Amino acid sequence: MESSAGQQEVAAQADEKVVRWPQAGRRTDEWSECLVKIARDQDRAAFTRLFRHFAPLIKAFALSGSTLSANHADELVQEVMLKVWQKAGAFNPEKAAASTWVYTIARNCRTDLFRRLQKFDTPLAAEDFVPEHEENQEPFAQLQSKRSGERIREVMAGLPPDQMQILAKVYMEGKSHAEAAAELDLPLGTVKSRVRLAMQKMQVQFERAEQS
Amino acid sequence: MATHHHPQLELLTEYAAGTLSLAQLACVSAHFNYCDGCQRTAEQLQDVGAALFEAQDAAPVGDALLNTVLARLDEAPPLSYGKPRRSENGVPALLQRLMSGDFSDLAWRKITSALSIAYLKTGDPNYEFALYQIKAGGTIPDHDHRGSEMTLVLEGGFSDDRGTYHPGDFTFRQASEAHAPRALPGQDCICLAVLDAPLRFTGWKHRWMNPFLTLHAG
Numbered sequence: 001m002e003s004s005a006g007q008q009e010v011a012a013q014a015d016e017k018v019v020r021w022p023q024a025g026r027r028t029d030e031w032s033e034c035l036v037k038i039a040r041d042q043d044r045a046a047f048t049r050l051f052r053h054f055a056p057l058i059k060a061f062a063l064s065g066s067t068l069s070a071n072h073a074d075e076l077v078q079e080v081m082l083k084v085w086q087k088a089g090a091f092n093p094e095k096a097a098a099s100t101w102v103y104t105i106a107r108n109c110r111t112d113l114f115r116r117l118q119k120f121d122t123p124l125a126a127e128d129f130v131p132e133h134e135e136n137q138e139p140f141a142q143l144q145s146k147r148s149g150e151r152i153r154e155v156m157a158g159l160p161p162d163q164m165q166i167l168a169k170v171y172m173e174g175k176s177h178a179e180a181a182a183e184l185d186l187p188l189g190t191v192k193s194r195v196r197l198a199m200q201k202m203q204v205q206f207e208r209a210e211q212s
Numbered sequence: 213m214a215t216h217h218h219p220q221l222e223l224l225t226e227y228a229a230g231t232l233s234l235a236q237l238a239c240v241s242a243h244f245n246y247c248d249g250c251q252r253t254a255e256q257l258q259d260v261g262a263a264l265f266e267a268q269d270a271a272p273v274g275d276a277l278l279n280t281v282l283a284r285l286d287e288a289p290p291l292s293y294g295k296p297r298r299s300e301n302g303v304p305a306l307l308q309r310l311m312s313g314d315f316s317d318l319a320w321r322k323i324t325s326a327l328s329i330a331y332l333k334t335g336d337p338n339y340e341f342a343l344y345q346i347k348a349g350g351t352i353p354d355h356d357h358r359g360s361e362m363t364l365v366l367e368g369g370f371s372d373d374r375g376t377y378h379p380g381d382f383t384f385r386q387a388s389e390a391h392a393p394r395a396l397p398g399q400d401c402i403c404l405a406v407l408d409a410p411l412r413f414t415g416w417k418h419r420w421m422n423p424f425l426t427l428h429a430g
Contacts, residue, residue, distance in 0.1 A: 056270030086289040100262035107230040122335025129241040149259040204256045209221040
């Protein structure tokens with residue numbers, strides 16, 4: 001499906017190195033560099049910069065649509081940022097954006113915190129569910145996956161509000177499709193088709209999932 | 213190994229959003245062991261989550277919290293952040309951990325002449341997480357569900373009215389969709405099944421068992 005024009009575009013991105021955030025207007029590289037410095041030099045200044053950017057986002061994520069108290073939200077910020085410091089060595093800037101990496105840690109910690117608060121008796125933590133094997137690690141595949149992350153950010157900025165609203169409920173508020181439908185007073189089918197439309201526009205590859 | 217039956221977009225999205233129940237999460241992520249394509253889709257769906265995460269209105273965080281975290285940076289990290297490796301016999305490591313042994317070490321409970329079930333403990337209070345062993349060529353009698361049923365084939369294979377399923381193949385059925393899966397000949401079929409309500413046999417020959425089929429969640 002990827003045309004040769006698409007490949008040239010990917011190659012051009014590689015040369016350019018400096019890629020801009022559509023909304024925030026900051027270089028993606030800044031946060032990746034911080035993570036690399038933390039891993040390499042235990043750089044506290046880099047950590048402080050990262051903290052000032054991500055901690056307020058983690059706190060907003062903690063408080064989003066949930067019943068977590070402000071204390072629990074602060075606890076989550078601490079836990080996530082400590083993990084960022086401890087696990088920075090596992091971050092691969094060639095493969096993922098720093099924000100995706102931090103988001104998955106925040107998501108896992110929030111899920112675990114919910115389970116702890118509900119007194120789940122389980123031997124499993126959310127991070128046990130990371131895929132066990134690395135898929136294709138060819139440089140071209142890595143570049144494509146980074147490129148796809150950037151495209152998602154660009155396209156998202158232009159999504160219609162009715163689609164954004166549902167995505168925010170599903171991801172940030174942690175609602176199921178059925179819960180989102182009930183809260184927005186929409187048929188479940190409408191919620192599903194809006195999610196599907198949004199993912200199509202962002203060119204998420206999900207044809208496989210449609211023929212299950 | 214190419215798989216032909218995959219989790220729907222909705223399940224992959226809930227995986228990426230972190231909202232799948234623990235038992236369903238274990239089943240969906242075990243499918244990724246067999247399917248790079250779904251794993252890539254899940255990664256893209258995580259990018260969607262990250263973009264939403266970054267686009268949030270930030271909540272103010274004071275310097276006190278920053279100082280608390282800075283003071284804790286020298287704490288020894290938890291023992292292991294190692295990634296589990298794919299095990300040699302092809303069984304996802306996560307399952308291996310829950311089984312603590314081999315398929316043959318499990319406490320199999322015989323339900324019919326062709327079907328045995330071994331219940332595993334995930335700690336999920338709402339979903340039963342069990343391994344089903346169907347004798348080669350044997351059938352699970354006609355049944356439906358009071359809830360949903362998620363299945364992942366681990367060994368052998370089975371077929372039903374929707375198709376044929378081999379190791380790594382995934383199905384998700386909603387309540388009240390009846391089916392009678394038959395194991396492929398030649399090899400016993402072992403699959404992982406995640407249910408939120410017990411099976412319900414619909415044929416007269418097995419209906420008497422229904423009161424004994426309770427949900428083994430937890």
